[in-house]
Amino acid sequence: MSVMHEPWLVALSLVMAFQGSFVGLNLAVQVRSAVDPRRRLLLAGAALTLALAIWSMHFVGMLAAQMPVAVDFLVLPTLLSFLVCVLVVGIAVFAASNARLTPVRLGLSAFVMGSGICTMHYLGMYALHGSLRMDHDPAYVFASFLIAFNAAGLAMWLLFGLGRRPPLVISAAVLALAISAMHYTAMAGLTYETRQPLSAGLAPALSPGMLAILVSCVAFLVSGLFLLALVPAHEDQSVSAREIEAEFENTLHDTSEKKNVPSEPPATTATVKSASGLQAAAQAVRPGQPVPKGMLPIERDGQKTKIGVLDIYAIHADAHYTRICDGSREFFCPLSISEAEQQLDPRTFNRVHRSHIVNLSRVVSYKRSGDGGVLILAGQSAQSVPVSRSRWGRVKARLKAIGQSRPQSHAGHEQPAAAQ
Known part of the structure; x- marks a missing residue:
């Protein structure tokens, strides 16, 4: 039956x-x-x-x-x-x-x-x-x-x-x-x-x-x-103050040695002069700054294409995919946040939050917000990116260590100085 x-x-x-x-x-x-x-x-x-x-x-x-x-x-x-x-x-x-x-x-x-x-x-x-x-x-x-x-x-x-x-x-x-x-x-x-x-x-x-x-x-x-x-994954354990200070001092030491070596004026001088205030610091490619290579896949206007990593301002997670910002628009990317991170130069891009990656050369200011912080990016959108508490100290040290002087406080914001 x-x-x-x-x-x-x-x-x-x-x-x-x-x-x-x-x-x-x-x-x-x-x-x-x-x-x-x-x-x-x-x-x-x-x-x-x-x-x-x-x-x-x-x-x-x-x-x-x-x-x-x-x-x-x-x-x-x-x-x-x-x-x-x-x-x-x-x-x-x-x-x-x-x-x-x-x-x-x-x-x-x-x-x-x-x-x-x-x-x-x-x-x-x-x-x-x-x-x-x-x-x-x-x-x-x-x-x-x-x-x-x-x-x-x-x-x-x-x-x-x-x-x-x-x-x-x-x-x-x-x-x-x-x-x-x-x-x-x-x-x-x-x-x-x-x-x-x-x-x-x-x-x-x-x-x-x-x-x-x-x-x-x-x-x-x-x-x-x-x-x-x-259940969201816990943030990475906080970095000790001693580790952050050591990283900051070592990077500043390397930067000071590079400044003592004569070099030609950067090719972006005209761009820096035409820009205003802090956006000049974010838009200019600073001397000695590593230039990341590669492309990430995106969808633009319904078409599959790629974006150069130099054009990326920030990346944020969107479920199992990501959204990439170029300072004015956002594009869908089929990669996960971790997969995208593996394609980027860690000396230029930083995972500031479990869901956010930032091009530190595009940061125009930053401020404390609760236990963490907020980064303000250059570009038409002036995008704000949250920084988790466990990564806030390291991010501040990195911003100071990429060839900029210590930030000056202005209206509650700490602002990296423009590249010389």
């Missing part, structure tokens, strides 16, 4: 798949830009939560099946199915995030993850063999594998593919629907017959009470990970 399902449990399985997919994708999307040991933690967390989403959806989906007799789940196949799921998801996420996602790498990752999902499903179904004798239609088995393969490939592409990624909620919803479609396609090809009741002790099985505890623990763990994923 074929299998019928309880509607509300089917809906619950979809919810389990969605929330677990959201948490897992939220963690996995950060793996590529992270460094050890955080990278390992993110990889483990992404594998665990995605595996929980897949496994718990399948488990609740099996509970949704309306059987004519009470069934027991064998312990070993049930636990083994979860272990296989964690392992294959971890391998797939690691392979896809460890390098550029080429078609071959994407295909192999999708095959490993899709095969693992199918293996997990049929291992879970084997846990019912103590109560039922089941037959699986080969056509539905193959169809379920194709769905799992494409679902895994879609998940890897959404996470690590090039270009603009869709919002995380949409990615999680698509992945949850694909996972559920694989399970219920496989169940549609299932026919079964009831066995004679097993005598106690012939096979280790989960009692209804233990089954309820297991489902509750899985739901609690997934929900807990969901909440933890939304």
